[in-house]
Amino acid sequence: MALCLRPLPGVAQDTIPTGVRVGLTYDPSTRPGVFVTAVAGENGDSVRAILARDLDFGDRVNVISAEAGTPPAGRFNYELYTKLGASAIVQAAVTPQGSLHVAVHDVAAKRVLNVGDFAFNGSMPLSAGWRLAVHRASDEVERWITSTRGIAATRIAFVRDQRLWMVDSDGANLVPVGVGGTALSPAWHPTGRYLAYTQLADDGLNVAVRDLQSGQARRMPRMGSSNFTPAFSPDGGTLVYSAGDDGTDLYAVAAFGSGERPRRVTFGRGTPTSSPTFSPDGRKIAYISGRLGHPEVYITDADGTNSELLTEAPSGDRPYRSDPDWSPDGRAVAFTSQEGPNLQVMIISIRDRRIRQLTGDARNENPSWAPDARHVVFTSTRSGAKQLWVLDTESGRARQLTRGAGVARQAAWSPRMEQP
Amino acid sequence: MHARIRSLALVAIAISAVTTTACKKKPVVVPAPAPVVTPINQDSIDAADRARREAAEKARLAAEEAARRAAAEKLAAEIAAARAAFTVPVYFDYDKSDIRDDQKATLEAKLPIFQANPDMRIRVAGHTDNRGSDEYNLALGQRRAAEVKQYLIARGIAEGRIDVVSFGEERPAVAQDNEDAWAKNRRDEFEIIAGANPFKLPTK
Structure with a gap:
């Protein structure tokens, strides 16, 4: 064991000058091959499986992984890895001190590119917290190799059978959020600590905010009987939701205030309004309005001025655009559009309003961006009943996130998580 | 009044006279053998x-x-x-919240019941089919309920008697995916929530 770990820190100290940014040089149109070696230490096989899968799901590298093997010891035979097509080697070990030690080797330069230590913080092996530590290691490895941080250490909140659930980005660790009664439209706080959602009761719709750490929930102020589809501002201080009695409008209220009256944002004059989403700079809100007699996506300044139609290019035989979600890089809004008999997921560029269709097979709707502004999670019927799928908007590769009984929908991708 | 008393008195005297004479005329007879059954028969x-x-x-x-x-x-x-x-629902066209002409009779039929039960309060629940966006359907259902509320207010029903609520596509009447089920699911439902116990019938 000590033998396996020896090369990592020693070489790293020799080859990484402090304060100098290092990274692999590679053609971004071709993915670097990354070899994930067998992992030394307790539950090493599970660690390697999670690391390899996270890197694969990140869609930025080609994962090369030996079927079996023993953790490498001594000097790496870099020429051998070049022959395997690897530009980088991920070498990891579970330390007796309860952390995951990771080194990434640059094969062409024949040296260690970076090293890191990821604490399990005493969490039980294979528990949610333990898995999160591995996911955070994967995300750093992806950053070291591609200079873009991964999205493995995230979760997706969603609705199954009118209850809130959460699942890790890799489909593991499926748990109910624990909200009693019917709940819809989950929305993450930018810290990942709170979830806002819509509660459906006999006397109307209410918006509530739940602290995922304490389990405490607060009901937000009501403006009329229907209060739904909340969204946090990027600074986390404001909650915007749809509310009203005669038609609905967007209202903004302090997310953690003490019962202040919500401030009206939109003026739809008795038409339906829903599903706000903030631009990442917090200055604008995209939302759905039915003011033209059918739903379209609009953009307004966060103070309610300069409201304009975003999805004006005609498409499909029946105009119906909904479910906007602003990308974390601010460049695009993902939304749902009626195309023929089905709904499909599209993205519209903020700069030139060009629309790109992402899906075409079965019914696909309600996209939510991952923090990398590259992947989206959405609801699809391509496997039968509604399930959640993850799509890489660059490569078009899709994977199924949820399985099993019941209908899964209304996914919300979390920010990167520091806490399980 | 005096005349009346006098005539009553006369009648009384006449009656007593009759009974007295009857007593006098009655012969003394040996009692017949006991007709044991007679009283029983009478009984x-x-x-x-x-x-x-x-x-x-x-x-x-x-x-x-x-x-x-x-x-x-x-x-x-x-x-x-x-x-x-x-409680007959009102039905809507796809993605519409305006009240169809063929649904107005359903609403008109509710007016006499409002009038007969002046304390009655109701809840109008707007529903949609499941074809569009789940989230927008909450807003559309709200519009459908509000549209019926406005109609009833225009027909003289006090605003405070009508609550509105939306369930979007979350509570379908028919949990199927076909035109017929969708048509039945695009509806407003009516629920009496107070003031109609006892329920009074409209006067005809």
Whole structure:
């Protein structure tokens, strides 16, 4: 064991000058091959499986992984890895001190590119917290190799059978959020600590905010009987939701205030309004309005001025655009559009309003961006009943996130998580 | 008044005169052999009479009770019919919240019930089919409920008597995916929530 770990820190100290940014040089149109070696230490096989899968799901590298093997010891035979097509080697070990030690080797330069230590913080092996530590290691490895941080250490909140659930980005660790009664439209706080959602009761719709750490929930102020589809501002201080009695409008209220009256944002004059989403700079809100007699996506300044139609290019035989979600890089809004008999997921560029269709097979709707502004999670019927799928908007590769009984929908991708 | 008293007095004297004469005329006779059965016969006749009367009375009561029950059942049926008429949903076109002409009669039929039950409060619940966006459907259902509320207010029903709520596509009437089910799911439902106990029928 000590033998396996020896090369990592020693070489790293020799080859990484402090304060100098290092990274692999590679053609971004071709993915670097990354070899994930067998992992030394307790539950090493599970660690390697999670690391390899996270890197694969990140869609930025080609994962090369030996079927079996023993953790490498001594000097790496870099020429051998070049022959395997690897530009980088991920070498990891579970330390007796309860952390995951990771080194990434640059094969062409024949040296260690970076090293890191990821604490399990005493969490039980294979528990949610333990898995999160591995996911955070994967995300750093992806950053070291591609200079873009991964999205493995995230979760997706969603609705199954009118209850809130959460699942890790890799489909593991499926748990109910624990909200009693019917709940819809989950929305993450930018810290990942709170979830806002819509509660459906006999006397109307209410918006509530739940602290995922304490389990405490607060009901937000009501403006009329229907209060739904909340969204946090990027600074986390404001909650915007749809509310009203005669038609609905967007209202903004302090997310953690003490019962202040919500401030009206939109003026739809008795038409339906829903599903706000903030631009990442917090200055604008995209939302759905039915003011033209059918739903379209609009953009307004966060103070309610300069409201304009975003999805004006005609498409499909029946105009119906909904479910906007602003990308974390601010460049695009993902939304749902009626195309023929089905709904499909599209993205519209903020700069030139060009629309790109992402899906075409079965019914696909309600996209939510991952923090990398590259992947989206959405609801699809391509496997039968509604399930959640993850799509890489660059490569078009899709994977199924949820399985099993019941209908899964209304996914919300979390920010990167520091806490399980 | 005096004349009346006088005539009553005369009648009384006349009666006493008759009875006195009758007593005097009565001969003394040896009592006949005891007709033991006679009083029993009389009793049985009385009993039979009583039984007949009682039976007749019972039948009368039963008939009355039946009539009462029939009336109550008729009333209950009328109330149930009126309640059922009141809760008949109003249906909408796809992605629309305006009230269709063919649905106005359904709303008009509810007005007399509002008038007969002035304390009655109701809840209008807007629903949608499941074809569009789940989230936008909450807003559309809200619009559908509000549209019916506005119609009823325009027809003279006080605003405070009508609550609105939206369930979007979350509570379908028919949990299927076809045109017929969608048409049945695009609806407003009506629920009496207070002030209609007892429920009063509209006057015809």
